[in-house]
Amino acid sequence: MKKPLVAPSILAANFANLEREVKMLNASEADWIHVDIMDGVFVSNISFGLPVVEAINKHSTKPLDVHLMIVQPEKYVEAFFKAGAELISVHLEACPHLHRNIQQIKSFGIKAGVAINPHTPASALSEIIADIDLVCVMSVNPGFGGQKFIENTYSKVKEIKQLIIDKKSNALIEIDGGVNQQNASALLQAGADVLVAGNFVFSSGNPHETIQRLKATQ
Numbered sequence: 001m002k003k004p005l006v007a008p009s010i011l012a013a014n015f016a017n018l019e020r021e022v023k024m025l026n027a028s029e030a031d032w033i034h035v036d037i038m039d040g041v042f043v044s045n046i047s048f049g050l051p052v053v054e055a056i057n058k059h060s061t062k063p064l065d066v067h068l069m070i071v072q073p074e075k076y077v078e079a080f081f082k083a084g085a086e087l088i089s090v091h092l093e094a095c096p097h098l099h100r101n102i103q104q105i106k107s108f109g110i111k112a113g114v115a116i117n118p119h120t121p122a123s124a125l126s127e128i129i130a131d132i133d134l135v136c137v138m139s140v141n142p143g144f145g146g147q148k149f150i151e152n153t154y155s156k157v158k159e160i161k162q163l164i165i166d167k168k169s170n171a172l173i174e175i176d177g178g179v180n181q182q183n184a185s186a187l188l189q190a191g192a193d194v195l196v197a198g199n200f201v202f203s204s205g206n207p208h209e210t211i212q213r214l215k216a217t218q
């Protein structure tokens with residue numbers, strides 16, 4: 001099986017030492033840095049905003065994978081692009097004009113993703129899957145790191161994989177929430193391409209090695 005892309009979630013990093021954390025990721029086998037933006041409206045938590053993303057980008061040699069858990073993302077897409085995002089995902093549940101949101105993201109020459117909450121069925125992606133670069137499958141309810149992985153994710157990933165084949169889409173499947181070494185292999189078998197991991201990486205004794213082990217998942 002091909003190696004997964006690994007995207008550590010900076011939400012779980014030590015914010016008082018962001019430069020050091022980003023440099024640790026630079027030196028690791030991480031493929032992307034996953035950046036969680038929470039607005040306190042779409043989700044009940046507030047994470048951080050544009051100046052922090054700019055600061056991460058200043059030190060990062062890895063692409064920034066920005067996950068917008070915000071309402072009206074169209075107001076901020078350009079600003080996140082300017083702050084360094086190379087991939088921006090918006091939530092299907094927050095976007096009544098999702099196709100327009102995707103067009104807007106792509107107009108900046110970057111990759112566009114759609115994130116779906118645990119209750120949103122795979123079929124909700126059928127008319128957008130051919131237009132996007134990534135599906136971010138939430139395997140916890142968005143808003144907080146360190147939550148328990150929802151087991152129903154495996155079957156949903158399989159359904160999305162089939163949809164991608166049926167619609168001749170190039171979208172990657174990213175899994176976000178509660179990912180660890182126990183579920184990584186089954187997720188890849190179900191069709192996942194990208195593993196986001198926050199607490200599993202940053203709370204481990206040796207994040208560098210934890211990333212390496214996730215990357216080597218078979």
Ligand code: DX5
Pocket residue numbers: 009011012034036067140141142143144145146147176177178179196197198199200
């Ligand atoms: C949850 C965020 C996740 C989170 C993952 O709302 O979207 O990206 O940082 O953290 P862990 O891996 O700790 O569940």
Ligand code: ZN
Pocket residue numbers: 009034035036067176196
């Ligand atoms: Zn996320």
